[in-house]
Amino acid sequence: MAGKRFKPGKADRLLDPKRKEIISPEQVIAHLEVTTTDYVADFGAGNGYFTLPLAEVAEKVYAVDIEKQMLDLLKKRAIEVENIDYIVSSLEQINLADQVADKAVAAFVIHEVPDLKKAFQEFKRIVKAGNKILVLEWEAIEMEMGPPLHERISSQKMKEIFEENGLKPEVHHFHEAVYGVTAVV
Secondary structure, X not given: OOOOOOOHHHHHHHHOOHHHHHOOHHHHHHHHOOOOOOEEEEEOOOOOOOHHHHHHHOOEEEEEEOOHHHHHHXXXXXXXXXXXXXXXXXXXXXXXXXXOEEEXXXXXXXXXXXXXXXXXXXXXXXXXXXXXXXXXXXXXXXXXXXXXHHHOOOHHHHHHHHHHOOOOOEEEXXXXXXXXXXXXX
């Protein structure tokens, strides 16, 4: 099911102001109910579209990305931000301790993960029991932004993936092209 990995050379696309029309970091922060005492994991942090706004609210943000180059771009943007930990890691074996996060978001990255079962095991291991995880993805419709249609995962399929991994999902459409699936771990 894994799509092609996003190329760091195209990282500027992730900060395109048009993205805010589709989904804003503020919507994600509100949806996850992030507080000033929360430790939040940003799985697939990239160059920080969600990481930096999360760091303005949360106590700590774990920025996890498989591409060191993406985290280096994030570090350049976060020069004066001290509450971000940078973790180079796949989502199938995340270099974080058990139960370190109060909340987690995996934004527009699940369609790139080869083994979703392992990734969801890791999400459940890292997020403290009784807390939320939010997966954001592109709906399986044709559009300019995002991955090609054949790499997209429909909201219905994502709901099934959550259920297959022992989670009770809630689907929320932020835009016709973007949905979120939330579950308490």
